[in-house]
Amino acid sequence: MTTATDLGRTHGYDDLPRLMGLMTGDEKHGPAATSTLDVLWVLYDRVLRVTPERRADPDRDRFLLSKGHGPMAYYAVLAAKGFLPAEWLPGFGTYDSPLGHHPDRVLVPGAEIGSGSLGHGLPIAVGTALGLRAQGRTDPAVWVLIGDAELDEGSNHEAIAFAGPAGLDRLHTVVIDNSSASHALPGGIAARFEAAGWSAVTVDGRDHAALYAAFTAPHPGRPHVVVARVEPKNA
Amino acid sequence: MDTMRDRFAPVVSRLLDEDPRLAVVLAEIGLDGFQDAMRRHPDRVINVGIREQLLVGAAAGLALTGLRPVVHTFASFLVERPFEQVKLDLGHQDTGAVLVSAAASFDWPAGGFTHMAPGDVALLDTLDGWTVHVPGHPDEAETLLRHAVAAGDDKVYVRLSVQSNRQGRLVDGQRFVTVREGRSGVVVAVGPLLDTVLAATEGLDVTVLYATTVRPFDAAGLRRATETAGTDVVLVEPYLAGTSTTAVSEALSDVPHRVLGLGVGRRELRRYGTIDEHVAAHGLDAASLRERIGGFVEAGRVPVGGRGPVSVGG
Numbered sequence: 001m002t003t004a005t006d007l008g009r010t011h012g013y014d015d016l017p018r019l020m021g022l023m024t025g026d027e028k029h030g031p032a033a034t035s036t037l038d039v040l041w042v043l044y045d046r047v048l049r050v051t052p053e054r055r056a057d058p059d060r061d062r063f064l065l066s067k068g069h070g071p072m073a074y075y076a077v078l079a080a081k082g083f084l085p086a087e088w089l090p091g092f093g094t095y096d097s098p099l100g101h102h103p104d105r106v107l108v109p110g111a112e113i114g115s116g117s118l119g120h121g122l123p124i125a126v127g128t129a130l131g132l133r134a135q136g137r138t139d140p141a142v143w144v145l146i147g148d149a150e151l152d153e154g155s156n157h158e159a160i161a162f163a164g165p166a167g168l169d170r171l172h173t174v175v176i177d178n179s180s181a182s183h184a185l186p187g188g189i190a191a192r193f194e195a196a197g198w199s200a201v202t203v204d205g206r207d208h209a210a211l212y213a214a215f216t217a218p219h220p221g222r223p224h225v226v227v228a229r230v231e232p233k234n235a
Numbered sequence: 236m237d238t239m240r241d242r243f244a245p246v247v248s249r250l251l252d253e254d255p256r257l258a259v260v261l262a263e264i265g266l267d268g269f270q271d272a273m274r275r276h277p278d279r280v281i282n283v284g285i286r287e288q289l290l291v292g293a294a295a296g297l298a299l300t301g302l303r304p305v306v307h308t309f310a311s312f313l314v315e316r317p318f319e320q321v322k323l324d325l326g327h328q329d330t331g332a333v334l335v336s337a338a339a340s341f342d343w344p345a346g347g348f349t350h351m352a353p354g355d356v357a358l359l360d361t362l363d364g365w366t367v368h369v370p371g372h373p374d375e376a377e378t379l380l381r382h383a384v385a386a387g388d389d390k391v392y393v394r395l396s397v398q399s400n401r402q403g404r405l406v407d408g409q410r411f412v413t414v415r416e417g418r419s420g421v422v423v424a425v426g427p428l429l430d431t432v433l434a435a436t437e438g439l440d441v442t443v444l445y446a447t448t449v450r451p452f453d454a455a456g457l458r459r460a461t462e463t464a465g466t467d468v469v470l471v472e473p474y475l476a477g478t479s480t481t482a483v484s485e486a487l488s489d490v491p492h493r494v495l496g497l498g499v500g501r502r503e504l505r506r507y508g509t510i511d512e513h514v515a516a517h518g519l520d521a522a523s524l525r526e527r528i529g530g531f532v533e534a535g536r537v538p539v540g541g542r543g544p545v546s547v548g549g
Contacts, residue, residue, distance in 0.1 A: 058300070058301065104327075105328060105329070106329050112299070113299075113328055114323070114327050114328055117319060117323055119288075120292060120319075120320065120323055120324055122292075123288060123289045123291075123292025123293055123295075123296070123320070123324070124292050124293070124295050124296040124299070124324055124328070125296060126289065126292070126293050126296060127260075127292060127293030127294060127295055127296020127297045127298075127299070127300075127304075128296035128297070128299055128300055129296070130258075130278070130281055130293060130296065130297055131258070131296060131297040131298075131299065131300030131301070131302045132300050133278055134258060134278035134279045134297075134300075134302060135300065135301070135302070137300075154288065155288035155289065155292060155320070158283070158284075158286035158288055158289035159286075159289050159292070159293075161284075161286070162283050162284060162286060162289055162293075
């Protein structure tokens with residue numbers, strides 16, 4: 001049983017399996033949850049300039065979880081970094097819990113958007129990048145995490161096609177590629193972004209050093225996508 | 236006379252100069268009117284191309300950073316095509332925007348059904364928390380656009396049409412205006428249909444209320460009107476017939492009442508032609524309205540020594 005001592009404490013990568021274990025699983029969402037774990041950890045641990053204290057800071061980095069299915073890894077990382085108390089985790093999905101099987105920004109501290117329906121995060125991230133730019137806030141980075149099958153949604157293609165020519169260089173997308181799309185993009189995921197003028201890198205989604213290098217690669221004048229390959233969903 | 240839509244770009248362009256929080260998001264349609272504003276405010280007048288899902292999603296992102304987005308295209312592409320974005324990116328995210336549509340129910344009949352959206356207000360009625368303005372004159376459109384922009388982070392829909400009344404009236408963005416008083420029923424005329432309703436009810440002993448803000452519905456105003464005019468209520472709306480009958484029934488839920496909802500028919504007309512021809516086809520011309528309103532009010536009259544028809548709620 002967890003105790004109040006977890007409140008305000010931060011945890012390390014090794015604590016994540018225990019934190020995820022506190023949430024009772026929805027089996028369907030299990031693979032989706034672990035596929036994002038390493039990407040989320042590297043982002044929150046080493047890349048994103050956002051902390052629980054900076055949640056309302058207009059100059060914070062934004063992370064938008066578009067792939068809202070299987071959010072256990074997301075909740076675990078948010079708990080590990082002190083955005084939400086680990087005591088909340090065992091209530092996952094229950095009536096009185098703020099933690100649903102899809103996250104709700106109104107209920108989850110640190111969640112920038114509510115997600116679940118596929119294809120909403122990237123267009124919202126485009127607007128967030130535009131809004132920050134319009135206010136002269138050129139420092140904050142906007143990150144959005146989507147899945148490879150989520151790329152099937154046309155709304156994402158609208159956003160990809162716009163963001164490149166618009167030169168949204170503070171916009172970053174991570175595609176978790178667990179080969180779950182029934183009809184994969186011909187030529188590969190990165191090529192689709194590159195054709196629209198994005199900077200693109202494809203890496204091993206479990207390799208923290210490779211992920212960090214990909215996340216921090218310079219991309220002047222262009223939005224940046226990191227395709228993080230993990231083990232196939234149906235393997 | 237200019238149209239409501241002719242006012243849109245000049246009014247919003249001036250507001251862009253005055254309010255650093257304001258941003259305009261377009262999907263090619265309406266771009267010409269914002270050329271000057273775009274030069275002055277290149278980061279706050281955004282054209283996403285022909286991408287309506289991105290149009291609404293990007294507006295939500297802008298709102299999340301603290302801006303007040305004004306989003307414009309034809310009603311069919313603003314409310315219907317990206318409806319899930321309206322529901323989730325604005326509603327579920329708890330963000331706001333001002334959606335400003337053009338083309339209304341049949342502003343361009345020769346364009347056919349692809350460019351008609353008689354169901355837009357009914358569709359927004361499935362969501363919570365939307366304010367809906369339906370101006371009936373360019374001057375009112377200007378007033379209501381300013382109300383909409385100034386409404387904090389509220390979700391506001393402004394429905395612009397080329398159909399218009401001859402004169403604008405003082406509207407406050409909230410309440411119905413009493414245009415005529417009578418004792419044998421209340422007729423609520425929405426937006427551009429006021430002139431026709433006034434012509435249709437000439438000589439009838441009915442109260443005519445003018446509604447340019449239909450959500451929230453001015454239930455208190457309707458109830459006040461029924462105190463002298465009785466609880467026979469006719470709605471005349473420039474979009475789907477019956478869109479507001481639920482609001483009327485809720486306003487009068489504790490008293491016996493009758494309600495007749497007139498408006499655009501649900502059946503697809505599948506005709507081109509002119510606005511006037513479509514108005515007539517949907518029974519929204521003065522002669523048709525007189526017949527239907529007169530018949531309804533007459534049927535509700537209690538004959539001396541007898542009983543009127545049984546009152547029914549909605």
